[in-house]
Amino acid sequence: MTGVPNTRLCDLFGLAGWSKGELARLVNRQAAAMGHPQLATDTSRVRRWIDMGETPRDPVPRVLAALFTERLGRVVTIEDLGFVRNGRAGRRKDAQGSGNPDDLPWAPDRTAAVLTEFTGMDLMLNRRGLVGAGAALAAGTTLSSAMHDWLRTDPALAQDAPYTENPLHADPAGYDRYEAAPIGSQEIEALERSVEVFRAWDAARGGGLQRKAVVGQLNEVGGMLAYRHADHLQRRLWGVAANLAVLAGWMSHDVGLEPTAQKYFVIAAHAAREGGDRPRAGEALSRAARQMVHLGRPDDALDLMKLAKSGSGEETLPRTRAMLYTIEAWAQASKGNGQAMRRTLGEAEDLFVSDRGDVPPPSWMQMFDEADLHGMEALAYRTLAEHEPSAANIAQGHARKALELREGGRQRSMIFDYISMASACFIADDPEQADRYARLALVSMGETSSHRTWDRLREMYRLTGHYSGYGKIDELRREIRLALPNSPSRKARAVEV
Numbered sequence: 001m002t003g004v005p006n007t008r009l010c011d012l013f014g015l016a017g018w019s020k021g022e023l024a025r026l027v028n029r030q031a032a033a034m035g036h037p038q039l040a041t042d043t044s045r046v047r048r049w050i051d052m053g054e055t056p057r058d059p060v061p062r063v064l065a066a067l068f069t070e071r072l073g074r075v076v077t078i079e080d081l082g083f084v085r086n087g088r089a090g091r092r093k094d095a096q097g098s099g100n101p102d103d104l105p106w107a108p109d110r111t112a113a114v115l116t117e118f119t120g121m122d123l124m125l126n127r128r129g130l131v132g133a134g135a136a137l138a139a140g141t142t143l144s145s146a147m148h149d150w151l152r153t154d155p156a157l158a159q160d161a162p163y164t165e166n167p168l169h170a171d172p173a174g175y176d177r178y179e180a181a182p183i184g185s186q187e188i189e190a191l192e193r194s195v196e197v198f199r200a201w202d203a204a205r206g207g208g209l210q211r212k213a214v215v216g217q218l219n220e221v222g223g224m225l226a227y228r229h230a231d232h233l234q235r236r237l238w239g240v241a242a243n244l245a246v247l248a249g250w251m252s253h254d255v256g257l258e259p260t261a262q263k264y265f266v267i268a269a270h271a272a273r274e275g276g277d278r279p280r281a282g283e284a285l286s287r288a289a290r291q292m293v294h295l296g297r298p299d300d301a302l303d304l305m306k307l308a309k310s311g312s313g314e315e316t317l318p319r320t321r322a323m324l325y326t327i328e329a330w331a332q333a334s335k336g337n338g339q340a341m342r343r344t345l346g347e348a349e350d351l352f353v354s355d356r357g358d359v360p361p362p363s364w365m366q367m368f369d370e371a372d373l374h375g376m377e378a379l380a381y382r383t384l385a386e387h388e389p390s391a392a393n394i395a396q397g398h399a400r401k402a403l404e405l406r407e408g409g410r411q412r413s414m415i416f417d418y419i420s421m422a423s424a425c426f427i428a429d430d431p432e433q434a435d436r437y438a439r440l441a442l443v444s445m446g447e448t449s450s451h452r453t454w455d456r457l458r459e460m461y462r463l464t465g466h467y468s469g470y471g472k473i474d475e476l477r478r479e480i481r482l483a484l485p486n487s488p489s490r491k492a493r494a495v496e497v
Contacts, residue, residue, distance in 0.1 A: 003052060003053060004052075004053050005050065005052070006050055006053045006081075006082040006083075007055060007082065008048050008080060009049060009050050009064075009081050009082045009083075010051075010080060012068050012076065012080070012081065013050055013071070014405060014427045015069045016072060016074060017022050018071075020043045020046040020047055020050070021043045021046075022034060022117060023046050023067075023434040024041045024042050024043050024045065024046045024495075025117070025285065026067055027041045027046075027060065027063050027064065027067065027220055027265040028040060028041055029258075030063045030066060030067055031060070031063045034059065034062070034063060034066070034345075036063075037057050039060070039062070039063075039454075041056075044314055046134075047178075047194050051225030053082075054085075055083050055084060056306070057313065061078045061081060061083045062078065062117070064215065065077055065080070065081060065117070065121065065274075066079055066124070067079050069121045069124060069125065070125075070223050072125065073123070073125065073261070074260070074261070075115070075118055075121040075122050075125065075260060075334060076121070077117055077118055077121065077434055079114075079427070081298070085494065091173050095238060097155045099214070100315070102440075103146050104143070104147050104266070105146065105150040105151070105270065105290045105455070106270055110263065111225075111267070111271060111274060112222055112225040112226055113222075113226075114267065114269050115218065115221075115225070115241060115245070115271070116223060116224040116226070117266065118185075118224060118263060119215050119216075119218050119219035119248075120160075120219055122215050122248075122260065123212070123215055123216060123219060123401075125130030125293045125404070126294055126446075127201050130488040130489065136256055136264060136406050137259055137292075137297075137300075137364060138231075139297070139300055139302030139303075140289070140297070140301060140302070140303030140304040141290075141300070142290060143266065143288070143307070144245060144303045144304055145450060146305040147269070147285075147307060147311075148217035148310075148311070150273075150282060151273060151278070151282075151310075151311035152310060152311050158161075158172045165363070173320065173397035179196060180229060181224075181236075181400060182227055182229060183224055183233070184233070185227070185233065185236075187285065188236045188237060188240065188360060189231065189411070191217070191221065191237075192236075192239075192240060192363075194217060195240060195243045195363070195382075196363065198210055198213070198214050198217075198244075198247055199243075199247060199364075200409060201253060202247060202250065202254075202412075203367060203409060203410050203411075203412060203413065204409045204410065204411050204412070204448075205411065205412070205447065205448050206251075206254055206255075206412050206448035206450030206453070210247065210251065210327075211251040211252065211254075211255065213415070214247050214248045214251060215282030215306060217244055218241065218244040218245060218248055221240055221241045221244060222241070222324075222443075223238065224237055225237055225238070226239060230442070234275075235275045235276055236275070237274070237275075238271050238272070238276075238277075239271075239277060239280070240271075240456045241268075241271040241272040241275075242268045242272035242277065242280050242281070242284065243268075243280075243363070243364055245264045245265070245267045245268035245270040245271055245284070246264070246265065246283070246284050246287060246364065248264045249261045249262070249263075249265040249267075249268060249284075249287060250287060253287075253291050253294075254450045254452050255450075255451050257447060258291065258295065260290075261291060262288055262291065265284050265285065265287050265288040265291070266284075268280075268283075268284035268287075268289070269281040269284040269285050270283075272284055278312055278313040278316075279312045279313060279316040279317070279320055279361075279392060280307065280362065280364060281312070282307075282308040282311050282312030282313060282316065282355065282407075283312075283320065283323070283324075283337070283364060283365070285304050285305075285307055285308040286304070286305065286308040286313070286324050286327050287334070288300040288304050288322070288399045289302075289304035289305045289308060289316075289327050289328075289331065290327050290330070292331075293327070293330050293331050294452065294455065296334070297332040298332070298334035300337045301327070301330075301331040301333070301334075302327075302331050303330065305324065305327060305331065305372075308324055309321070309324050309328075316353060317359060317361060317362075317365070318351040318352070318354045318355040318479070319351070319355040319365060319368065320350040320360060320362075320365050321351045321360070321405060322349070322351035322352040322373065323365070323368045323372075323373075323376075324349075324378065325344050325345070325347050325348035325351065326345065326348045326373065326376035326380065328344050329341045329344040329345045329348065329376075329377075329380045330379055330380045330383060332344060332380075333380045333381070333383040333384040333387075334383055336384070336386075336388075337496055338384050338386035338387065338388050338391070339386055341380055345377055345380060348376075351371070352373055353447070356383045367410075369377050369405070369407075369497060370405055370407045371401075371402050371405035371407070371413070372402075372413065374398045374399070374401040374402035375398070375399070375413060375416065375417050375420070377395075377398040378395050378398035378399035378417065378421070378422050378424070379395075379416070379421040380395075381395035381398060381424070382392045382395040382399075382420045382423050382424045382427075384439060385423075385424060385427045385428075386427070389427055389428070392424040392425070392427040392428040393424075393428055394476070395420060395421075395423075395424035396421060396424045396425060396428065399418075399421035399424065400421065401465075402417045403417050403418070403421070411447060411448055412448050412450050412453065414444065415444050415448065415450075416439050416453065416456060418437045418438070418440045418441035418444065419437075419453070419456045419459075420439050421433075421437040421443065422435075422436075422437035422438040423456075423459065423460045423461055423463055425437065426460070426463040426464060426466070427465070431467050431470055431472070431473055432472070433474075434464075435476055437471060437474065438460060438464075438476055438480075439479075440481065441453075441457065441460075444485060445457070445483065451485075454484060454485055457480060457483075457484065458484065460480075461480050461484075462483075463477060464480075466481075
């Protein structure tokens with residue numbers, strides 16, 4: 001007991017709207033449902049948790065996490081409640097502080113436990129039809145400061161931190177956990193193939209349709225990681241976890257679950273590093289940076305990109321480094337830093353062409369090809385055109401090249417290219433061309449489940465306002481309003497049907 005209030009638990013308790021007595025009754029009921037009928041909590045104990053900073057014994061933190069997750073409609077973890085997980089190596093100096101709310105970085109056994117708990121809670125929300133929302137994104141500086149030294153050191157599973165207590169079991173967390181058991185190379189190969197299937201589906205159709213399946217698969221892998229396999233198998237299993245966590249994060253971002261997405265990107269970075277794959281850890285953090293730019297927080301993105309680039313290590317292939325530079329350039333463009341953006345894109349181009357291809361790219365980089373390079377350049381120049389209209393013409397050239405190079409199965413990327421092209425045409429005062437590409441984007445959107453495409457479409461719709469009264473564009477504006485989710489006209493049409 002610390003003697004000071006648990007401010008995190010207090011804040012969540014206030015959001016939930018329970019009384020202390022009501023929460024005590026819910027804890028007893030939920031604990032019984034989770035297989036702990038002997039647990040008996042009363043109002044005075046709840047008061048000590050909240051007002052005196054007392055940390056309850058297991059399984060109460062997990063029970064509370066489940067209750068708050070269901071009540072608030074978003075994933076709430078043990079750390080979110082201000083509790084320190086049992087068995088953790090060390091203890092943070094300020095358990096209630098906000099400087100490093102998740103006590104990053106994590107030891108390997110804790111990474112597996114957090115992974116399993118978080119995915120279990122996420123699946124619970126899916127099963128009960130709830131929508132995750134309301135949590136805050138961690139600042140880029142917070143994440144980069146907490147993880148900087150850890151990510152740059154050489155990973156070693158046996159040396160990062162000792163496995164606590166029984167090494168065959170991580171913290172029992174979340175729902176649907178099974179006893180940890182060994183698996184072999186054939187099972188891991190099957191998991192690796194499933195990642196490729198999920199990745200292809202995401203690129204073609206967006207994150208909405210398969211997100212639950214990816215989260216479920218990741219939850220299973222978390223259970224497998226609770227068993228300490230031979231090092232070569234354990235590294236591959238961490239690699240599967242990293243790939244699935246990146247996909248879960250990207251799909252969550254794609255459907256607007258932003259804090260959930262960020263948590264998965266952090267989990268992915270941890271899993272990749274525990275598997276000895278620092279370039280993969282850097283790429284996972286670059287996803288969090290892309291998320292920040294999309295949300296209008298380029299400074300946070302630049303903080304994360306510094307960590308992603310410095311932490312990736314010297315073994316990072318030139319093409320991977322080129323991809324990292326394109327994200328940094330997009331963030332610079334968002335800030336209107338044209339000179340820095342152009343310089344960074346130049347470095348990306350040089351790195352891309354310097355990759356001789358003699359070393360096969362990792363599976364997670366095979367989606368970044370020449371079309372993607374031009375697509376990112378188009379996006380960066382289109383973004384800069386908001387500050388420097390002359391950049392719109394260059395954006396059009398890159399978008400056109402990206403569309404020429406796009407291969408089949410990359411529907412979402414093609415939609416982004418169409419929107420970049422249309423937006424650049426509007427800024428360059430070419431509404432005829434803009435109308436053509438905007439309609440191509442609209443036609444394609446019905447085949448995907450990506451909220452990000454709608455976000456970009458809204459940005460383009462804003463640009464159409466300069467052409468009100470222009471016949472074709474007025475019709476386009478009406479079609480966009482009708483197509484956008486939560487559009488009043490769309491709802492009215494649904495009611496009529």
